[in-house]
Amino acid sequence: MHKDTTVVLSKTMISAGSSVLAALSEDGLKISGALKVVDGMSGNAVSLAVKNGFKAEKGELKMLYPAGKLHAVLLLGLGKRAELKQDQFIDGVADGAKAARSAGITELHVLADSFGVEDSIRGITLGSMLGTHRFMKYKTKDLAKVKNLGKITIMAEDPAKQQKAFDEAKIVADAVKKTRDMVNTPPNVAGTEEVAQYAKKIAAENRLKCTLLEEKDMEKLGMGCITAVGKGSAAKPKIAILEYNGGAGKPVLLVGKGVTFDSGGYNLKPTNYINNMKDDKAGAITMLHVIEAVARLGVKANVVAAVALAENMVSGMAYRPDDILKAYNGMTVEVTNTDAEGRLVLADTLAYSVEKHKPQAVVDIATLTGATMIALGHFTTPIVGTDEKLIGQLKEAADATGEKVWQLPLWEEYGEAMKSDVADLKNSTDGPDAGVITGAMFLKNFVGEAPWAHLDIGTTVWSKADKGAKQKGATGVCVRTLIEFVKNWK
Numbered sequence: 001m002h003k004d005t006t007v008v009l010s011k012t013m014i015s016a017g018s019s020v021l022a023a024l025s026e027d028g029l030k031i032s033g034a035l036k037v038v039d040g041m042s043g044n045a046v047s048l049a050v051k052n053g054f055k056a057e058k059g060e061l062k063m064l065y066p067a068g069k070l071h072a073v074l075l076l077g078l079g080k081r082a083e084l085k086q087d088q089f090i091d092g093v094a095d096g097a098k099a100a101r102s103a104g105i106t107e108l109h110v111l112a113d114s115f116g117v118e119d120s121i122r123g124i125t126l127g128s129m130l131g132t133h134r135f136m137k138y139k140t141k142d143l144a145k146v147k148n149l150g151k152i153t154i155m156a157e158d159p160a161k162q163q164k165a166f167d168e169a170k171i172v173a174d175a176v177k178k179t180r181d182m183v184n185t186p187p188n189v190a191g192t193e194e195v196a197q198y199a200k201k202i203a204a205e206n207r208l209k210c211t212l213l214e215e216k217d218m219e220k221l222g223m224g225c226i227t228a229v230g231k232g233s234a235a236k237p238k239i240a241i242l243e244y245n246g247g248a249g250k251p252v253l254l255v256g257k258g259v260t261f262d263s264g265g266y267n268l269k270p271t272n273y274i275n276n277m278k279d280d281k282a283g284a285i286t287m288l289h290v291i292e293a294v295a296r297l298g299v300k301a302n303v304v305a306a307v308a309l310a311e312n313m314v315s316g317m318a319y320r321p322d323d324i325l326k327a328y329n330g331m332t333v334e335v336t337n338t339d340a341e342g343r344l345v346l347a348d349t350l351a352y353s354v355e356k357h358k359p360q361a362v363v364d365i366a367t368l369t370g371a372t373m374i375a376l377g378h379f380t381t382p383i384v385g386t387d388e389k390l391i392g393q394l395k396e397a398a399d400a401t402g403e404k405v406w407q408l409p410l411w412e413e414y415g416e417a418m419k420s421d422v423a424d425l426k427n428s429t430d431g432p433d434a435g436v437i438t439g440a441m442f443l444k445n446f447v448g449e450a451p452w453a454h455l456d457i458g459t460t461v462w463s464k465a466d467k468g469a470k471q472k473g474a475t476g477v478c479v480r481t482l483i484e485f486v487k488n489w490k
């Protein structure tokens, strides 16, 4: 079986035969300290590389096989220190680790230009863990031939001082890795029941309260939207609610969309759009790992995660266009497109959990629309909401982690498009205009008075490239932002 790279923190010590990755910034290209030791052990390979033109420009990567005692030295350029963003640092280290792995190196020592020691430790930890992570659970052939970087040792002058930053970064990286793995897990393995059991396991391991609403509970409660979406599948809809009590006062409520497979329903998705629809559960999986990380970090806040699980399928029982549904809050919804199911499962989950937990703030995350791609492309997540302060806090958290979010407006005028002739609302507009915003306008009807923000990861959930800290497949986007947001919550 394939094993992930082990990442440890240790005192700077380089022995003969080692391979070293040195991350260097352009304006600090002095060969001193540990780098001087590396230079000495490598027959001055580092100084020679600098003399021969290595400038440590951003993205510059030089692999050396020196004549001295070391096996390999990889020089990684980070560019100018003042311009370096945390995500670029993480991606640089990740690319360095990937290059080492491709070269057949099985053990790597990483040495950082200490541009803010703790940020360096965090960046190297995240870059090492996320860059080397792969989803190989279902590969059975030729595993012995797969190049594997077994161990990365992050070298620190005084590891005791940096242990905390390292431990925290590891918890965060684990949350991202687990999110990627679970989102990548196919729908025949991770259906609504399996994800619900997974949520229970997370709760048990972290001493969180866990409540599971089954289909019959939801019917009794009058949740006509999520139950309709789940009707066509043998995998019954569920809502899992996890509660973490780390502080005082009303909780922050985190809501996630977990459609374990989205066929589109009777508005069936065509080929090329139906593939990868296992990623439609990413919002739920994200929130499960955010609350887990928050618990593991011992954050002083109260947090509730409510995740809506359903599978959107076609059958004689499935809901149809023209159906009129009644949501938990009493509003009626005309179904104009069965592929706009995410907002339906969220409508009941939001209305119910807001009423039950009376949160200080609500944040939801969902692969809600494909319109995200037209709006902002592949690496920026749109954010919308009712409260500028809350949105500001989320933007700050995103900035700190290097993830990219961008606010779109939620002006009242956009609500017109969601009005139905025969019910209070319709679930889909007639055209493609402002799809991210009109989707959010629909959700706004179900969040009550609490400050609310919505992240639409319809496009950023998935990477087509194996580059930097990303692999092909699920990205685990916004996990880091949301952990940072809860950590800083006041």
Ligand SMILES: [Zn+2]
Binding pocket: 262, 264, 312, 338, 339, 340, 341, 342
């Ligand atoms: Zn859909």
